[in-house]
Every structure is written in structure tokens, then in C-alpha cells.
């Protein structure tokens with residue numbers, strides 16, 4: 638298998654996962670094999686990932702020259718998001734998160750680097766258990782982690798001071814699409830007055846939604862949930878859900894900490910190619 642095909646396979650089977658990692662892998666793949674067919678193949682791999690589409694659109698005219706520019710965008714944005722987000726964490730806090738997000742991890746690492754003392758509570762995130770990646774990564778740098786099954790999230794959230802989650806897409810209405818369960822947890826956070834921050838690179842914004850295009854919600858294979866279910870049992874395995882902007886305290890991006898509507902204004906002004 639050539640290197641391009643290998644990257645595509647890893648994105649599809651989620652060996653490479655997380656919106657930002659997927660987008661960066663797609664940029665590297667285009668730098669190896671450019672052309673319209675490569676672009677089509679890459680954008681077909683994960684339907685709910687506009688970051689991949691935006692990154693591919695940004696580099697496709699000249700991947701060798703623009704690929705490094707796109708990769709540098711992510712590196713610089715990660716640093717800023719970590720810096721802005723870390724300011725929301727104070728000593729003694731409990732932070733709750735769901736799934737695994739590069740930007741949430743970056744914020745927690747930065748807060749830890751600054752010497753802040755806090756605890757992380759997280760969910761296992763069925764069916765693929767990305768919560769374990771989060772727990773391992775944070776425990777390895779000395780952050781105390783309490784790990785819960787998804788259905789115990791209310792219990793975990795009630796004790797938390799902050800809820801951080803990532804994004805796979807942001808629509809023109811300011812809805813954030815993220816791992817299934819995120820809106821349910823945001824509703825619980827709202828009920829207990831716990832600030833809910835979406836932590837994301839602004840290239841997750843999907844310009845197609847301006848024209849009424851509904852961001853598709855990826856439906857994944859049944860086997861991820863139950864290998865051999867009995868006859869008459871249909872497995873519903875939706876990967877993502879939409880989070881109402883009313884439930885989002887702010888979006889922490891490389892542009893700053895903004896309410897969802899101001900975030901959208903900032904994205905369109907800063908990145909004309911995303912209009």
C-alpha cells in the first residue's frame with residue numbers, strides 16, 4: 638500500500654482521529670499525492686469534518702508550498718488556544734471533559750505547566766473509548782484523573798467547575814458539532830451553572846452551512862457497538878451531535894474567547910477563504 642493510501646485507511650478506521658489530527662494528516666497526504674482525485678478521496682473519509690475539507694481546500698492548488706503554511710496554522714493556533722483556555726482554570730478546580738480533544742488537552746497541559754493545581758473528571762466515551770486516551774495522556778503528566786462511565790457523567794459534572802469540549806464542526810448558526818453525548822452534558826452543565834467552553838481551532842467552521850447545508854452527522858458501523866446483536870435489534874451508532882449555542886458559555890479559539898456569534902464574525906473577517 639502506498640503512503641497516501643495508508644493515511645486514508647488510518648483516517649477511515651480512526652487510527653488517526655480527532656478533527657485536527659485528521660485535517661493535518663489530510664494535508665500531509667496531499668503533499669505526497671496531489672490532484673483532484675486525491676482531494677475527493679480525502680474529503681469523503683469523515684463526513685462530519687469540515688476542518689479536513691477547509692485544510693484540503695486551502696492547500697490543494699499548491700500542496701508543497703501551502704501544506705507547511707496550513708500545518709503551521711495549527712501549531713500556532715494550538716499554542717494560543719492553550720494560553721487563552723488556561724486562564725479560565727484556577728487552583729482547586731475540577732474540570733470535566735468528554736471524549737478526546739487536542740485543544741482541550743493543550744489547555745490542561747498549559748495550566749499544569751503554569752503550576753495550577755486542578756483535577757480532571759472524564760468519561761470513557763463509548764463505543765471507541767477515546768476517553769481513555771484523555772485519561773492516559775493527562776495522568777502521564779501528573780494530573781489527577783477520575784474516570785467515569787458515560788452514564789455517570791451527571792454525577793461527575795455536578796462536582797465540576799468547568800466543562801471543556803472540542804469541536805468537529807461549527808455551523809453558521811453557532812451550533813457546535815461534537816462527540817455524541819456533548820449536548821446532553823452541556824444541558825446538565827447549564828442546569829448546575831457550570832460554564833461550558835468549546836475549545837477549537839476556527840478552521841472547524843463550515844462555510845457550506847451559510848447556504849442552508851445541514852452538516853451531516855456521521856453514522857458509524859454497528860460492530861463498534863455490538864459485534865453480534867440478536868435478530869431484530871438495530872444498532873444506532875451516531876458519532877456526533879449538535880450543541881445549541883445557548884448552552885455554550887464561549888468558544889475558545891486562536892481568535893480569543895468569544896460567544897458563538899462573535900466567534901463567527903471573527904472567523905469570517907480573519908480567514909476570507911472560509912467565507
Ligand code: RI2
Nearest residue numbers: 654655656657738739740803804816
Ligand atoms: P480535536 C473527536 O472526534 C471528538 O469529537 C473531539 O471532541 C473532536 O474530534 C475534536 O478533536 P473523533 O475523531 O480537533 O474522535 O480537538 O470522532 O482533536
